[in-house]
Amino acid sequence: MSADLAALGLSVDKMPVHIAIIMDGNGRWAKRRFLPSNAGHRKGAEAFKQTLKTCVSLGIKHFSVYVFSTENWRRPEQEVGFLMDLMCYLIDREIAQLKMSGVRMKVLGRIQALPEMLQEKVRRLESETAHNTAIQANLLINYGSRAEIVDAIQEIAQEVLQGRLSSDAIDERCVSEHLYSRGIPDPDLLIRTGGDFRVSNFMLWQSAYTEFVITNTLWPDFDKNALVDAIRIYQGRDRRFGGVHAK
Numbered sequence: 001m002s003a004d005l006a007a008l009g010l011s012v013d014k015m016p017v018h019i020a021i022i023m024d025g026n027g028r029w030a031k032r033r034f035l036p037s038n039a040g041h042r043k044g045a046e047a048f049k050q051t052l053k054t055c056v057s058l059g060i061k062h063f064s065v066y067v068f069s070t071e072n073w074r075r076p077e078q079e080v081g082f083l084m085d086l087m088c089y090l091i092d093r094e095i096a097q098l099k100m101s102g103v104r105m106k107v108l109g110r111i112q113a114l115p116e117m118l119q120e121k122v123r124r125l126e127s128e129t130a131h132n133t134a135i136q137a138n139l140l141i142n143y144g145s146r147a148e149i150v151d152a153i154q155e156i157a158q159e160v161l162q163g164r165l166s167s168d169a170i171d172e173r174c175v176s177e178h179l180y181s182r183g184i185p186d187p188d189l190l191i192r193t194g195g196d197f198r199v200s201n202f203m204l205w206q207s208a209y210t211e212f213v214i215t216n217t218l219w220p221d222f223d224k225n226a227l228v229d230a231i232r233i234y235q236g237r238d239r240r241f242g243g244v245h246a247k
Contacts, residue, residue, distance in 0.1 A: 001059055008228050010058075014235040016188035018062035019055060019227075020210070022202055023048065024194030025218030038082050043220035045090055054224045056101060056135050058231075062184060063137045066202050070110065070144030084115050087141070091121040095128060102134030108180035109143035110151075138184060145204040152178035181206055189234045191227075193219040211237050 005012050023044060030040030048065060055063045068083060098105060107122045114122070122141070155178045159165035165174075176182065186206045192198075195216040199207065213230040215222075 005058065010228065010231055011235055015059060016231065016234060017060070018064065018185050018187045018189075019060055019231075020064040020066075020187035020190045020203060020207070021051070021222075022066045022190070022192040022200060023219040023222075024192060024196060024200075026220060028194065029218040029220040037079055038086075040220055041083060041086060045086065047220050047222050049094070050224070051222060051227055052103065052135070052137055053101075054227050055137075056103070058227075061135055062187075063135055064108075064181075064184075064187060064203070065137075065139060066143065066200070067139050067141045068109075068143070069140075069201060070142055070147050071201065084118055088118050088121050091125050095125055098125075098129055099132065102132045103129060104132040104134075104136045105129045106136060106138045106184075107141050108138055108148075109141045110147060111142065113142055136184070138181070140202070143180070144201045145199075146201055148180050149175075149205060151180075175205070179205060186210065189213065189230065191215065191230045193217050193222050193226075209239070209241050211239065 001012070005015070026040035026044040027037045028040075029043065030037050033039070052063060067087070072083075073080060105125045107126060111119055111122060152175055156165065156170060156174065160167055160170075181203070186208070187203060187210045190199075190203070190207055190210045191213050193215055195214065197214055203210075211234050213233050215226060215230065217226050
């Protein structure tokens, strides 16, 4: 593994443990080719598959992607319906390969608001890959970071009211343990494709000290070279976490 990383110009000692991606640009990719937006989503799904494969080969242990936000319900009904159907189809198509590849799948978000068929497939996806250890891929579906924090606060408030938690015990660790991402390390590297400089309600709590890399590459065109380039940029950063490194 170390020899492979060196050949790519990467340092084994500075590899991120957790990479997160805001996958943006499917619609623009399709529009530039005079194709319907659905074509961009299909191509974007293939980009996710290949990027996950690359993460496995690089030894990345956690990989999180923004699949569908709480705000995406505002999109045209036909597009939303297509995305729900596409997710169902992809789970059915890919689950056997994911199991063989050692990928553990987790879905983070307000899952209970998804169509019942998709909820069933999500539960099957998580169950059948639960014992895999090569990498954990987190799909953020019907996810919004503000919603996640609100849900965490409500859970904590209920525990306090029921006497199971003291208000004095509420600290950063307590909040983290009530988020959808409980048990998952914070992202080291967050990549946003498509060129926009905003976080779009994505992992606001978890990304407090995450390194950001913005690329103009549209998500359907994102490939191994683009991922390696982003990791190289990350490895060139001086991560101080609020402190000062000695010279």
